[in-house]
Amino acid sequence: MAGTQVIRSEWTKIRSVASTVWTLGLAVVVTVALGMLIAALSKNDFDNLSRQDQLSFDPTYISFAGTSLGQLAMIVFGVLVVSNEYSTGMIRTSLAAVPKRATFLFSKVAVATALCLVVGIATSFVTFFLGQAMLGDLKASIGDPGVLRAVIGGGLYMTLIAMFSMGVATMLRSPMLSLGILMPFFFLISNILGNVSATEKIGRYLPDQAGSKIMQVVTPVDDDTPYGPWGGLTIMAIWVAASLLGGYILLKRRDA
Template sequence: MAATQVLRSEWTKIRSVASTLWTLSLAAVVTVVLGVLISLLSKNEFDKMSAKDRLSFDPTYISFAGMSLGQLAMIVFGVLVVSNEYSTGMIRTSLSAVPQRGTFLFSKMAVATGLAFLVGLVTSFVAFFLGQAMLGSHKAAIGDPGVLRAVIGGGLYMTLIAVFSMGVATMLRSPMLSLGILMPFFFLISAILGNVSATKKIGQFLPDQAGSKIMQVVTPIDDDVPYGPWGGLGIMVLWVVVAVIGGYVLLKRRDA
């Protein structure tokens, strides 16, 4: 089967499964709504902040506060895109139609990644502009230094979360097992490692903590992270590449 036909087939699969599209919609809504609420709260609390907190105040990053929950839906989307076929048994039919497993996997990932990037980028811009509207006189402008990079970076961050989840789901095959590992990894392990002084330097190199640096415009005063926004995104990309390669190698080696 030609690559273009495989791409069309994968697009049909994704849009015909309602749960995958619903999770993308949920990612967008949660990110925007929570970002707006936290931006409004930050505006009301600004006058009560210490001088140190005011100097570290990042209006752009504040508007992306909803991504901490929005990425949850992106993880589910990435897992569902891959593992739906395993849970329904359709994987055997798919691999019979497309015996080149690399073509099958990377076509699936290409379509899902493009969709995730489109939703992530639109979500990031909407969250930014609505968040800044809530911040009033404390807002940032899209033309300010570093702001456009941060907004586009928000879309890239959400996309990479989805691709990383696809890689892990390809390795594990089971949706429950994939979510059972990814959810604690991002919402418990990363948070614990990042907030405990003894493990903080390890936590800085986890995909979510490193990748989120791309959305920062103002560097916090006590920040000792040894990389900048692009360095952090690069670390996240490395995690994603490892997950995708791991998924590809295991898909090639084992039976459906």
């Protein structure tokens, strides 16, 4: 099967499965709604902040507060895109139709990534503008230094989260096992490692903590992170590349 045919096939698979469509929609709703809520609460609480916290207040980053929960849906989407075929047994038919496993995997990842990128960028811009509307006179402008980079970076971050999940799901093959590892990793382990003084220097190199740096415009006074926004996104991209490479190696070596 030619590469273009494989890509069309993967597109048909994704849009014909209701769960994958719903998870992307949920990612949009949760990210935007929670971002607006946190922005509104932050505006009301601004006068109660210390002088130092007011100086380091980042209206752009505040509007992306919902990303921490919205990425949950992107993780689920990434896992389902890959592991649905394993859970239904359709993977045997797919690999019989596309025996070149590199073509099969990377066509699937390419289609899902393109969809995530469109949804992620659109969500990021909507989240920013609605979040700034909630902040009132504390808001930032899209033309302010670093803001456009942060907004575009928010979409890239969500896309990379989904790609990382695809790589992990390809390695593990089971949707339950993949989600059982990814959810605690991002919502428990990463937070613990990043907030405990003994391990915070390790935690800052985890994919979510490094990648989220791209959405930050104002650097806190006590932030001693040794990399900037693009450096953090690069670290996250390395994690993604490693997960996809691991998935490809295992897909190539084992039976369906």
